[in-house]
Amino acid sequence: MASSVLLTLLFISSIAFGAEARAKPNKPISSLITKTLFDTFFLHKDDTACPAKDFYPYHSFIIASESFPAFGNTGCLATRKREIAAFLAQISHETTGGWPTAPDGPFAWGLCFKEEINPQSNYCDSTNTQWPCYPGKSYKGRGPIQLSWNYNYGPAGKALGFDGLKKPEIVANNSVIAFKTALWFWMTERKPKPSCHDVMVGKYVPTEADLSANRTAGYGLVTNIINGGLECGIPNDARVNDRIGFFERYTKLFKVDTGPNLDCATQTPF
Structure with missing residues (x-):
């Protein structure tokens, strides 16, 4: 009898432990993108050549991300890293100070402008x-x-x-408010546009209009959400290619793949 009770208690404990493990939240973003990695992404943001020198410190990004707990905290580890890489790549293009022959390449010059x-x-x-x-x-x-x-x-x-x-x-x-506005834009659905977050974590469900417009899930759809009216539906657009270049560099540093549909050349803008 004692042994059966003990086995029962052990079984209940194992269930409770399993439930606790399943319910355990993901580690914070700072565990995925450390200051060292952040500085590797943005090698030249604090150069004197960048007008935003010293405006975008790592700690401001981390503080801002705490206001959006789902950001970089949804899905498997690869998905979480890929979303962070996609966000940082898009803001890098928006603020780039790079040029084709820039030191360390054009995709090491994000966050140069505020x-x-x-x-x-x-x-x-x-x-x-x-x-x-x-x-x-x-x-x-x-x-x-x-x-x-x-x-x-x-x-x-x-x-x-x-x-x-x-x-x-x-x-x-x-700088904290600056990062928060970028994350707000990233996380917020504005119909008929989905949120960039939902696209990158696999929650995007295309409508009939999306399907007819070839708006398929992937990094290219994020570009469409951000600036599709000017950049999408155009083969080999230099601006789109620049966004992709940052994303490919960052996913490589994160050691994850980029996923499908990197550009929006065949997508109709929203």
């Missing part, structure tokens, strides 16, 4: 009454994702706790 240098307008959509422009303010590209337009600054500020319409310049003055 705001658009020569904006062609103040990026105010006056027809958008939900997020009206504030007099005298510019909604030019700022931060790692180069957040642009009043209809993005407004909801980003509301979600993150700052006044994006009256104080858009904070995105270029506070």
